[in-house]
Amino acid sequence: MSNYIVTKKTELESVEISMCSDGIMRVMFKKKAEINSEVFKQVFEKYNEMVEGERYPFIYFAEDGSVVVTSDGRDYAKKEEFSFPKVCNAVIVRSLAHKLLASFYFKINKPVFPFKVCSSMEEAEDWCFQEVDKLHRANSA
Numbered sequence: 001m002s003n004y005i006v007t008k009k010t011e012l013e014s015v016e017i018s019m020c021s022d023g024i025m026r027v028m029f030k031k032k033a034e035i036n037s038e039v040f041k042q043v044f045e046k047y048n049e050m051v052e053g054e055r056y057p058f059i060y061f062a063e064d065g066s067v068v069v070t071s072d073g074r075d076y077a078k079k080e081e082f083s084f085p086k087v088c089n090a091v092i093v094r095s096l097a098h099k100l101l102a103s104f105y106f107k108i109n110k111p112v113f114p115f116k117v118c119s120s121m122e123e124a125e126d127w128c129f130q131e132v133d134k135l136h137r138a139n140s141a
Contacts, residue, residue, distance in 0.1 A: 037076035057128035090124035
C-alpha cells in the first residue's frame with residue numbers, strides 16, 4: 001500500500017470520502033450501506049466540492065463488503081457519469097462472486113472513463129498510478 005496522508009476528508013451517513021496526498025480519492029462505503037440515487041447525488045456534490053475542477057483517480061471499496069447499490073442508484077451513477085471530473089475508477093471487491101458480478105455489470109454498462117475491478121487496495125493504487133501516467137503522457141504528446 002502506498003504511503004499517503006489524508007489531505008481532505010468528508011463523511012456522509014453511508015460514505016467516507018478522502019482526498020489523499022498521493023493524488024487518489026478513496027471512497028469507502030460504510031458497513032451495511034445502501035447506496036441509492038439520493039446518496040449518489042450527495043456523494044457527487046461532495047466530490048465536486050473536494051476536487052475543485054481537477055481530475056483524480058477514484059478508488060471505491062466497502063468497509064465490510066456488505067454495500068448494496070440499488071437499481072436507481074446504478075441508473076443515477078451511469079446517467080451522471082460526467083457530473084464530476086475523474087481520471088479513472090477502480091472498485092475493490094474481495095470475493096470471487098462479487099468480482100464476477102461487478103465485471104459483468106460493467107461489461108453491460110460500459111463506463112466512459114477507464115474502469116477496473118481489483119482484488120486489493122495495492123492493485124487498485126498501482127492501476128490508478130498507471131492511468132495517471134498514461135494521461136500525463138497523452139497530454140504532453
